[in-house]
Amino acid sequence: MKPAHSAVVALLGLTVLGLAAPTAAARVEPDPVVAGQRVSISDGGQCARDGAARVSSRLFGPVVLRPGEGGMGARARVAEGAAPGRYPVTIHCASGGASFTETVTVRDGRVEGLNAAQAAGGLALLALAAGAAFWLRRTVGGRS
Structure with missing residues (x-):
């Protein structure tokens, strides 16, 4: 039997055993x-x-x-x-x-x-995002 055929037979056998376990x-x-x-x-x-x-x-x-x-x-x-x-x-x-x-x-x-430092960091990021959104809105609206 060729090595490739042996490998296929071995893989099929292992698959059947795995499904039956x-x-x-x-x-x-x-x-x-x-x-x-x-x-x-x-x-x-x-x-x-x-x-x-x-x-x-x-x-x-x-x-x-x-x-x-x-x-x-x-x-x-x-x-x-x-x-x-x-x-x-x-x-x-x-x-x-x-x-x-x-x-x-x-x-x-x-x-x-969540500890106090993580909560403060999250609030700071939220405030930064709000400020950036406000600034972008003013810039895009032509009121720079």
């Missing part, structure tokens, strides 16, 4: 996170909607998932004292159901937000 069901977004940040947890539609799916993790303790758009989901806050590292988050479907695990990365830092 189960997709990861546990989802935590965003990832990575920082201590104190709120996250969304979802089962990716893998658990029965009428079951009592729950989540276990050292990041936020036990959480119960509720039916929502795309499956069972919940929101939780990462513990304030969570040290940087990788943490498993496991979703347990109703009794006797499957379990799915995802690893979430906690990075060093703080929850992103």
Whole structure:
């Protein structure tokens, strides 16, 4: 068999295996996170909607998932004292159901937000844009 034919057969085989493999069901977004940040947890539609799916993790303790758009989901806050590292988050479907695990990365830092310096900078840019628009309007209108 020619090398090109072998490569095509290998690629087709890998494609079939990739399509047949189960997709990861546990989802935590965003990832990575920082201590104190709120996250969304979802089962990716893998658990029965009428079951009592729950989540276990050292990041936020036990959480119960509720039916929502795309499956069972919940929101939780990462513990304030969570040290940087990788943490498993496991979703347990109703009794006797499957379990799915995802690893979430906690990075060093703080929850992103808008501070006073950023707000002042934004207002300064807005004032500059308003001044430039006023000046251009006067210049184009022939009143220079």
